[in-house]
Amino acid sequence: MLTTEKLESQYIVNTYNRRPGVNLAVDRGEGSFVWDEQGRRYLDLVGGLAVNVIGHCHPAVVRAVQDQVARLIHTSNLYYTAPQARLARILVEHSAADRVFYGNSGAEANEAAIKLARKYGRSRGENRYKIITAHRSFHGRTLATVTATAQTKYHHGFEPLVEGFAYAGFNDLDSFAALVDRETAAIMIEPVQGEGGVYVAGESFMRGLRALCDREGLLLIFDEVQCGLGRTGWLWGYERYGVEPDILTVAKGLGGGLPIGVMLARENVAAAFKPGDHASTFGGNPVACNAACAVLQVLLEAGFLEGVRTKGLYWEEELRRLARCFPDLVGEVRGLGLISALELRRPVAAAVQQRCQEAGVLVNAIGESVLRFLPPLVITAAEMELGLKVLEGVLEEEAAG
């Protein structure tokens, strides 16, 4: 019989760096765990790359999907649907934004943000279209969002890229200010850079960006596709800084695993989009929106986000302890809430990931030397202990050489 691995490697375009014999065929999930096709259980500290915020197959999400699937799976955006309207209201009532636009992914949410920033930049008799983003950023894989992504490794082979993007240093306000000119429309930033290796924006940098945008008439766009939805211990990462964006993008965790991406904007900015300016066939799909309402209900339960902050502090303390235990192997510890990373001093991240997997714990290697952790926010203290025990054992082995 052909295995899932064999079928996938034969028929699917080879864009994911999957290694034969190493990859899991994930069969089911529940809470903080997934099971492979052989029935082996793994603690999931990757969390669907920040998608499974309330864990796998949360009963509230399963119920919301089942109810909606039996009622209406899709209709055109020519018509209204209640789940779209309900979700928009929750998002607006719990953010700095006044209106939402629905897409299906993070890249689409950012694409909408880029288009809106350009439309707004040209709506007042000016020719503002340029967007400044940060080095090490990641904003998606469409041509515009891959150009917004300032890591050149994602650009190779796709040139010519989209015009009108410039890159400045993350946490380096002066370098942003130096790039602003009369054609600049916006600054786009992740409050916590995820794919770049988990780097947290500083408070004075974020406040400085807001002041710079206000002074120069620019829009401030926060890409919270990875760090939003409670991951930092606040519903939105920006809340921690006391700084609000003009446009916010959200995706990953919102649909409880179903594809959805949302661009949120302030009223005066959103008004730059007129009927016909932007659209998505599946955007605002009622099943995804119903699931998203259920996810937000859980995140907004009293004490939930406080719990994430407490777990985040414990996790960070433990990572720092590991860094002290293995100083020749573990360098910097970075993160906020339940998005965190360990910088290894040797290019062994893939090997550590592999050994952790063999021991029943999924962690994520970024590049050669960064280990990233994006556990479900519902992870329990006992589950964190289990993950740390395995990680410590693997680091110990690796440190011993």
Ligand code: PLP
């Ligand atoms: N923005 C950020 C900050 C991300 O981390 C990602 C994906 O990792 C994206 C955008 C792109 O999202 P998607 O893969 O859903 O298009």
